[in-house]
Amino acid sequence: MEIAEASTTSGQTAQADQQQPQETTTTKTTTPAADQTTTAGAENAEPAAPMSKNALKRLRRAQEWEDGREDRKRRRREKRVAGKARRREERAELLAQGADPAVLFAKRAPARLVPVSLILDCDFEAYMTDKERVSLSSQVTRCYSENRNFKYKAHLWISGWRGKLRERFETAMESQHAHWKGVSLEEGDFLAAAARAREGMRSAEGGEMADSLQRSADAAAANRWERDEREPFPLPGPVPELDAEHADVVYLTSESPYTLERLEPNTSYVIGGLVDKNREKGLCYRRAVERGIRTARLPIGQYMKLRTRQILATNHVVEIMLRWLECEDWAEAFMRVIPKRKGFEMIADGDEDKTGNGGEDGDQGDQGEDGEENKEGGEKNGEEDKEDGKKSGEDKEKNGEDGEKDKEDEEDEEKNKEDGKKNKEDGEQNGEDETKGSNSQDPK
Template identity: 50%
Template sequence: MAAEAASSIDSDVNMVDSAQETSVSVAQAANGKRKAETELDEERTLKKSTPSANDEETHSPEDDFPDDQTEAAPDGEKKMTKNQLKKLKRKQAWEARREDRKVKRKDKRHEKQAKKREEKQAILEKAVAEGKDPEEVLRELAHKPVEIERVPVTFVIDCDFEQYMREHEIGSLSAQVVRSYSMNRKSKYQANLAISGFKGALKDIFTGKLSNTHKNWKNVAIEEGSFIEAAKHAYQAMTGLEGGKVIDIIKPESEGNTPSISLDNSFTGKVAPEAEDVDQTIVYLTSDSPYTLERLEANTSYIIGGIVDRNREKGLCYKRALEHKVRHAKLPIGEFMRMQSRFVLTTNQVVEIMAKWLQCGDWAEAFMDVIPKRKGGVLKGQEGEQQEENAQDEDGQEDDGQEEDERKQDGEAQTEGIEEGKAGVKQEDRVQEELKEEA
């Protein structure tokens, strides 16, 4: 029994020793593996930090240059991508034309001054022929108030599209809003102007960069709410005691005028009639509409989509008009003109076209007076007009190439618009004071 117990103890001791040896060997193997891995890492680090003979083969240009640049040139200078070269060329072209733009502005100013001198001279000659004192006529002319007639029509700029625009595009929109106010203020027949969706980045630009100039604007309603709310407030103002004068061309159809909106012939039988619950006092202007705006009508708000997106988004204004159950229509550009580029116009151009129509009652004259010549627009029937197919083929090419130019022009327009807005406020105040004195 003692021998068996001793042998059992010996076997247990041997098993323990064996287990210890196994654990030691495993630990040594693990330590050896970690040591090997550490040495391998050190070797790799050393290879990376030490120049090798085949560096030129393994080295990648992306290690030294950003994604928008190519490999280094032989002289060590960084090459530019095609996009960077285009931007650089546009910038250089813009700078090269700076003096030309100054000369054009100067010539335009001189032309206006010459026209005023001619008008003044004609008035003096007429006064002399009638036996009047020329100096007295000049004094009366100098103190004659500016003739501005308000009409019950409202232009609402819907600026609630910020989520579709980039930062610099919102800046362009702010410049277009300033231009719209400046232009409408100087119109002979002055429509009401409203700005809806005035919030977010656009509001920050006006309160910051533009120094709250909009707070000095006259006859402008600025609201953070939707265009529906702005149109309702505008309707109350237009139908009030100071709503304005209903001139002949904006009188309703019941008084002898033609319908204000008509369905295009190509959509006859394809478009369902307007629903009975459609708001007749609101017209959303959109080029996607099957209806065409024939003329403006009294006590009506015309909504202009305040969006600058280089035509990335499609049908936003049309969808918004359908969602809010309001009338919609497009300007009759295609009926009067052929364009070498798209029919897409800026916000301030649409406002200016409609304001011009209020003065002359002629869409063709309004289009030719407002649409930039660079778009190649010509009246239908005139000599030298381009074929419509060519105009469609060139669609969109111009705007992409002039985006940089338009940004700089927007910056200049903001400065000019601020000054014009301040001058307009002073002028209107002076006119009001003179009218009160006469009364």
């Protein structure tokens, strides 16, 4: 019995050994066919289009920027350490001179929340280049920083929070937005953000009335919206009527025929997050009118004459609104925020400081505007890439601008990183203070 089983097993093994060479032979015969198919596919494939000079420049700059990431982190860390050491030395010197420690170490009063919402409409990704999207992310960061540092802070919303803008914040900017406080993110459009903002402003934690807003509420009957010029961008067909459901929403756009006189309480002001070098004129205005939303423009022309266009970066508009809440004076807000390089002359009589080159801190928060107005050197559209041979002279002229622009972009990126680190440290410190305060309370 055992011998028969062994013989059967030996027979099966021999049969398997005979079949194995056949399988190997079959594999060898099919391999040349596969190689022939692969070769034929490679021959039929179209050769890759050569990259233009400008595309190579962009690729090279992006690679250089990525290679220097660790070095920038090190420099930012060293800069923070040096800044802390310098501030300690300055405080020690003031104490040695007899300064009052209570005044020297006094904490800044926290910003007071008011029932006003500022919505950054970032739903224009399709209209911007990669460079412009980077600039927009810088402007959004500065908007958050300005809102938390003023005496009064508004409910800050970011609508259209998706796509490449969100991807950039989560990757290149290391998710610094995760540590932000007082900012709400909305994937939907600005109307979805306005609906949620309305609920927040009317809640018990909606904020307290600033003096400027209280005076606006008292004079609400006198604040009439009157057109001051004809329709700047007529729409095809009849203009839609205003949507009563969103009567508390105002879209700020320079093309509006209405002028913003005062900020109103329990109102959402939408600021277009669009950096397009003014290619899409009237885009924000049409977007608002088609949805029945009120529009308004800042009263820049009533107080000053600009040598350049009246288009401001998103962070500049936010800062102007916050300054008005504090000083209730458009002229002062414009003078302190609008960059010096725009150059302006005040229309109303005033001091010599109110004419000429602009006010103090005019270049503060300027990185967003840089991405909007400065020349980008080798940055070109696809159509321009095809004309490199005809534009060699222009390329030569713009090569000098590339280095300057890259340097500005690097400074902007470093500034954003510093703001993000500082915001994170402040948030952690606030959390510790709140914990200490709650622990010190009597449980009885």
